[in-house]
Amino acid sequence: MIDRPRIDALQYCNWSRPVFEQMREGGLDAVHVTIAYHESFRETVLNVEAWHRMFERHGDLILHARDVSDIDRARETGRTGILFGFQNPSPIEDDIGLLQVWRDLGARVMQLTYNNQSLLASGCYEDDDTGLTRMGREVVAEMNRLGILIDMSHSGDRSTIEAAEHSTRPIAITHANPAAWHPALRNKSDDVIRAVTGAGGMLGFSLYPHHLKDGSDCTLESFCEMVARTAEAYGADRLGIGSDLCQGQPDSVVEWMRTGRWTKAVDYGEGSADAPGFPPQPDWFTDNRDFPGLATGLRAVGFSEQEVDGLMGGNWYRFWADALVPA
Amino acid sequence: MIDRPRIDALQYCNWSRPVFEQMREGGLDAVHVTIAYHESFRETVLNVEAWHRMFERHGDLILHARDVSDIDRARETGRTGILFGFQNPSPIEDDIGLLQVWRDLGARVMQLTYNNQSLLASGCYEDDDTGLTRMGREVVAEMNRLGILIDMSHSGDRSTIEAAEHSTRPIAITHANPAAWHPALRNKSDDVIRAVTGAGGMLGFSLYPHHLKDGSDCTLESFCEMVARTAEAYGADRLGIGSDLCQGQPDSVVEWMRTGRWTKAVDYGEGSADAPGFPPQPDWFTDNRDFPGLATGLRAVGFSEQEVDGLMGGNWYRFWADALVPA
Numbered sequence: 077m078i079d080r081p082r083i084d085a086l087q088y089c090n091w092s093r094p095v096f097e098q099m100r101e102g103g104l105d106a107v108h109v110t111i112a113y114h115e116s117f118r119e120t121v122l123n124v125e126a127w128h129r130m131f132e133r134h135g136d137l138i139l140h141a142r143d144v145s146d147i148d149r150a151r152e153t154g155r156t157g158i159l160f161g162f163q164n165p166s167p168i169e170d171d172i173g174l175l176q177v178w179r180d181l182g183a184r185v186m187q188l189t190y191n192n193q194s195l196l197a198s199g200c201y202e203d204d205d206t207g208l209t210r211m212g213r214e215v216v217a218e219m220n221r222l223g224i225l226i227d228m229s230h231s232g233d234r235s236t237i238e239a240a241e242h243s244t245r246p247i248a249i250t251h252a253n254p255a256a257w258h259p260a261l262r263n264k265s266d267d268v269i270r271a272v273t274g275a276g277g278m279l280g281f282s283l284y285p286h287h288l289k290d291g292s293d294c295t296l297e298s299f300c301e302m303v304a305r306t307a308e309a310y311g312a313d314r315l316g317i318g319s320d321l322c323q324g325q326p327d328s329v330v331e332w333m334r335t336g337r338w339t340k341a342v343d344y345g346e347g348s349a350d351a352p353g354f355p356p357q358p359d360w361f362t363d364n365r366d367f368p369g370l371a372t373g374l375r376a377v378g379f380s381e382q383e384v385d386g387l388m389g390g391n392w393y394r395f396w397a398d399a400l401v402p403a
Numbered sequence: 404m405i406d407r408p409r410i411d412a413l414q415y416c417n418w419s420r421p422v423f424e425q426m427r428e429g430g431l432d433a434v435h436v437t438i439a440y441h442e443s444f445r446e447t448v449l450n451v452e453a454w455h456r457m458f459e460r461h462g463d464l465i466l467h468a469r470d471v472s473d474i475d476r477a478r479e480t481g482r483t484g485i486l487f488g489f490q491n492p493s494p495i496e497d498d499i500g501l502l503q504v505w506r507d508l509g510a511r512v513m514q515l516t517y518n519n520q521s522l523l524a525s526g527c528y529e530d531d532d533t534g535l536t537r538m539g540r541e542v543v544a545e546m547n548r549l550g551i552l553i554d555m556s557h558s559g560d561r562s563t564i565e566a567a568e569h570s571t572r573p574i575a576i577t578h579a580n581p582a583a584w585h586p587a588l589r590n591k592s593d594d595v596i597r598a599v600t601g602a603g604g605m606l607g608f609s610l611y612p613h614h615l616k617d618g619s620d621c622t623l624e625s626f627c628e629m630v631a632r633t634a635e636a637y638g639a640d641r642l643g644i645g646s647d648l649c650q651g652q653p654d655s656v657v658e659w660m661r662t663g664r665w666t667k668a669v670d671y672g673e674g675s676a677d678a679p680g681f682p683p684q685p686d687w688f689t690d691n692r693d694f695p696g697l698a699t700g701l702r703a704v705g706f707s708e709q710e711v712d713g714l715m716g717g718n719w720y721r722f723w724a725d726a727l728v729p730a
Contacts, residue, residue: 118445125500173452181507 081105081147082367083389084317085280086161086229086251088113089364090324091130096137098323098364099156105389106147106157108185108250108318112167114336117174120167124181127158142182144397159396161185161250163230165194165215172211175218184400185225185250188212188239189232191261191345192338197228197235200261201345205232213242220245223402228272229280229318230262237271246276246399251318253282257302258289262346269306273314278395279306280318285355286346287320296360300373303387312383316392317370323363327353408432408474409694410716411644412607413488413556413578415440416691417651418457423464425650425691426483432716433474433484435512435577435645439494441663444501447494451508454485469509471724486723488512488577490557492521492542499538502545511727512552512577515539515566516559518672519665524555524562527588528672532559540569547572550729555599556607556645557589564598573603573726578645580609584629585616589673596633600641605722606633607645612682613673614647623687627700630714639710643719644697650690654680 082103088110089095099107111127112120131140141147141157150157160182167183168174178186188208189199196212198205208216216239219226226247228236240247249272255263262282269279281303288294289302307315322329330353334345344352360369367388374384386394409430415437416422426434438454439447458467468474468484477484487509494510495501505513515521515535518528523539525532535543543566546553553574555563567574576599582590589609596606608630615621616629634642649656657680661672671679687696694715701711713721 117448121444121501121504124504125498128500128503171452173455174448176455177448177451177508180509181504 080385080388080390081151081393083147083392084108084319084321084364084367085248085278085392086110086282086318087321087323088325089321090326090329092324093134093137095323095364096134096156100137100154102364102367104156104364104367105151106141106159106393108159108161110163111160111183112162113164113190113333114166114338117167117169117171120162121181124160127160131158140182142184143400144393147393147396159184161187161225161227163187163227164190165196168215170195170211172214172218175215175222175224179222179224179402183224184396185227185248186219187227187230188215189228189235190230190336191334197239198232199230200232202232205234207234207238208242212239216243219243221403223400225396225399233265233268236264236268240271240275240277243275245403246278246395247272248278248280248395248399250278250280251282251284251287251320252279253287253302254306257305258287260287260346263287266309269310273310278314278316278391279310280316280392281306282318282320283357283361284320284322285357288358292356292358294358296358296369296373297377299358300370300377303374304377304379307379307383307387312379313386313391315387316395317367317388319361321357321364322354325354330354407712407715407717408478408720410474410719411435411646411648411691411694412575412605412719413437413609413645414648414650415652416648417653417656419651420461420464422650422691423461423483427464427481429691429694431483431691431694432478433468433486433720435486435488437490438487438510439489440491440517440660441493441665444494444496444498447489448508451487454487458485467509469511470727471720474720474723486511488552488554490514490554491517492523495542497522497538499541499545502542502549502551506549506551506729510551511723512554512575513546514554514557515542516555516562517557517663518661524566525559526557527559529559532561534561534565535569539566543570546570548730550727552723552726560592560595563591563595567598567602567604570602572730573605573722574599575605575607575722575726577605577607578609578611578614578647579606580614580629581633584632585614587614587673590614593636596637600637605641605643605718606637607643607719608633609645609647610684610688611647611649612684615685619683619685621685623685623696623700624704626685627697627704630701631704631706634706634710634714639706640713640718642714643722644694644715646688648684648691649681652681657681
């Protein structure tokens with residue numbers, strides 16, 4: 077058994093038994109899964125119900141992880157712990173009281189915005205970033221109280237820095253890369269990464285091709301060198317993986333991710349009219365079985381075994397052990 | 404400190420700090436409160452949120468009880484544990500998957516019907532009782548799995564007997580009296596009480612005047628003699644209190660309880676055109692401070708101290724210690 081848990085801090089796969097079997101093959105002890113992109117409260121409850129059915133039907137492979145003790149239990153029983161999170165605050169609608177309801181239902185991570193302006197803050201695709209709204213500041217405080225992790229992966233720079241400052245507990249960017257390596261609206265400036273990690277927070281590296289230098293042609297070495305440079309700048313213990321893996325999803329899903337119900341027009345997001353669908357994954361990271369290869373790549377660029385264990389999940393585990401507990 | 408917990412297995416008061424203070428004065432360690440009569444899933448979530456706010460604001464007097472260990476904690480800290488339940492399956496709508504969602508949100512008791520036909524079974528006011536429906540049988544099995552107590556207080560005789568038979572775990576009538584003492588649609592025949600208690604279930608005695616012999620003029624002695632006769636027939640350890648206390652509610656609430664949204668007409672239920680509102684409580688049981696007087700009355704009709712402790716809450720505690728745990 078490996079020393080430390082292996083954790084992926086962001087996936088949105090087309091969930092099925094084969095995917096869960098591949099998680100086991102890849103040695104994943106826990107995965108933070110997205111259960112809402114654009115869904116209302118009521119719609120997200122239906123997603124929870126679908127997960128409950130999967131936990132019943134595939135209880136030999138997965139379990140519902142509410143805290144790190146459930147990840148321990150997953151490891152002890154050879155399963156993968158599934159942690160719920162939102163990429164958008166839409167499941168709380170305009171009601172701060174729904175945060176505690178969601179805490180009871182297992183939500184442990186919430187982005188204050190997806191790409192657009194939300195009731196709480198500004199998304200990274202907006203022209204102007206207002207920072208935290210009045211409700212945003214209240215919601216940050218309530219998330220701090222309840223032990224729901226603030227995730228700013230899809231938020232604007234000012235909103236992210238304000239969230240890091242306003243929050244009394246460390247926050248996270250679960251899935252993005254440094255913009256200095258690959259400029260993209262979704263990748264993060266040095267100022268943002270410093271604000272988050274400097275306050276004790278975490279950055280999870282994305283394997284989504286639009287976030288990678290050279291896109292689908294990005295090499296494992298290039299990716300791991302980027303991790304090494306980021307570790308030099310911010311400390312290897314503040315970093316992990318948040319692959320953004322969308323295994324087995326049809327292109328209609330990425331179209332829906334981009335447009336939800338907020339527009340009637342086509343929006344290509346990080347894609348383009350020529351390439352509107354999901355981009356092909358790099359051949360060294362196509363599904364959940366490719367996690368061990370990441371560890372190999374990290375060793376090859378000079379990380380110690382202890383650092384590799386941290387990057388591959390130990391850091392998320394240690395961070396979640398605090399971040400997911402009520403104040 | 405008294406030997407055994409004091410528990411009321413049904414209240415729907417106009418909740419406020421003075422009511423919680425009176426619960427403390429009355430020595431109540433736990434109260435099963437109704438959080439839905441006619442509400443949909445989404446509406447009941449709002450009621451949960453209102454309770455969350457009360458737990459925060461009045462945390463010196465009350466706490467959210469999810470199992471009997473929370474009742475222990477309430478006793479140790481001088482507070483009253485609040486257990487959530489539904490008097491109608493409306494919060495699960497047509498979706499069996501919502502039961503597990505409600506389990507996570509704290510619901511521990513659900514009536515399969517209020518007075519009318521539901522998707523699950525027949526209410527005690529219907530002309531014909533179909534017994535458990537197809538969905539009703541599935542829901543009983545799911546409640547058994549999850550540890551949500553089946554309550555048939557407002558159901559028809561056939562439905563109640565079928566629920567007791569179909570359920571693999573004991574069920575309850577949380578608030579009703581024997582019809583042999585006072586005939587009323589809401590009171591229960593010997594056959595029904597035998598089916599429920601004979602299968603290990605519980606009957607909670609109601610203090611709602613329409614369920615009492617002589618109504619608002621019922622004497623404490625008459626009530627306690629009725630308890631004694633019921634104990635002779637079914638065993639004192641299968642009985643408790645479920646007062647149905649609606650302290651401080653305006654008459655508009657009893658009108659809403661009776662008609663919800665299912666009719667546009669007036670329905671007087673157990674009342675009448677001459678007395679459409681809440682009936683006056685007997686002077687010996689008007690609010691939560693009157694619980695100790697019940698114990699005095701039970702002693703006066705010959706119950707032993709141990710039996711009184713059981714009737715006043717020990718029996719519900721012992722029963723809930725099993726009934727509220729997942730299978």
